[in-house]
Amino acid sequence: MDFADLQARLQQFADERDWNRFHSPKNLAMALSVEAAELVEIFQWLTEDESRRLNDVQKGAAADEVADVLIYLARFAAMAGIDVDAAVASKLARNAVKYPVRR
């Protein structure tokens, strides 16, 4: 996953289609959450066990939604001026403190 390359491709995609005016961070956050819900929809009537052993059709559908979420996440971060690598590193460091390992 080369995030900077993905973001450059999405910028070109938006430029060629005159989509930048739609791509406010507000709208992209909405679109991201809609794609996340489409992922949830795949699992809403499955048991947890069933969700752990997806068939190929289910896995393909989930992969599609994962891609949509990641694409909107990359686009959102670009338009909002967010450094995703730094944000993830910071969050992981805080999570390690917030959830200490019990021994």
Next chain:
Amino acid sequence: MDFADLQARLQQFADERDWNRFHSPKNLAMALSVEAAELVEIFQWLTEDESRRLNDVQKGAAADEVADVLIYLARFAAMAGIDVDAAVASKLARNAVKYPVRR
């Protein structure tokens, strides 16, 4: 963004805390959508223009939620056996056909 490295770190994090039993794809999809909604919450009362010029506090809050979404996305993909790079490449190729450039 080294996705495989992130997924390895998340696996270790879950192992050390005995969290694997909670990390069914069903539950992780739910958690991902909750984080996506927390991103939406930042923008729900902002205008689109305001969302295009976030202050540092707002940008920091958004970065935190972006990290949470990406972490659950990586973890979901690992637990569901999804190749994220392949899924994104496939989706980008289909989007180029679905939304042709008008000249």
Next chain:
Amino acid sequence: MDFADLQARLQQFADERDWNRFHSPKNLAMALSVEAAELVEIFQWLTEDESRRLNDVQKGAAADEVADVLIYLARFAAMAGIDVDAAVASKLARNAVKYPVRR
């Protein structure tokens, strides 16, 4: 809106189709959030101004999603043993305190 009547009809609907085993509060909360996202999807690329003057097609689509949300909300409340009228009354009373009128 006769909520008790709606809930009785939904119970009969589920009974006749053997759907009760799917209708855990966990699953119904997921389904509710998916329908809420389908409502969001209608608005994701509209401006706020456009959302204030929907055409009949848009209004019909939104009405459909409103119905889906309300149906799952009623069903969720029934299966979780929640008194919706009491919950709303309690929330309104707290909101009046939380957000005092500035004079």
Next chain:
Amino acid sequence: MDFADLQARLQQFADERDWNRFHSPKNLAMALSVEAAELVEIFQWLTEDESRRLNDVQKGAAADEVADVLIYLARFAAMAGIDVDAAVASKLARNAVKYPVRR
């Protein structure tokens, strides 16, 4: 549940706080989906069985989110000009056709 009365109270609440400018259907749909996600959050790490036997704390938290969803749903419908009773009746009629009872 007297929906018209609830909507009248919410209108007065918004009038007194000068909130109408924030209450575009776009923004209210976002807020509704955020509250729906807060409901999902309660259940994300619970098993389905656990979600069927909530303790009083969990039930109270869920009731709060149910109220928030219903309040934003009522407000959304008012601002979008949607007749909720008609929308639900129409949807129930279509669901009865879409999901016939197997005998």
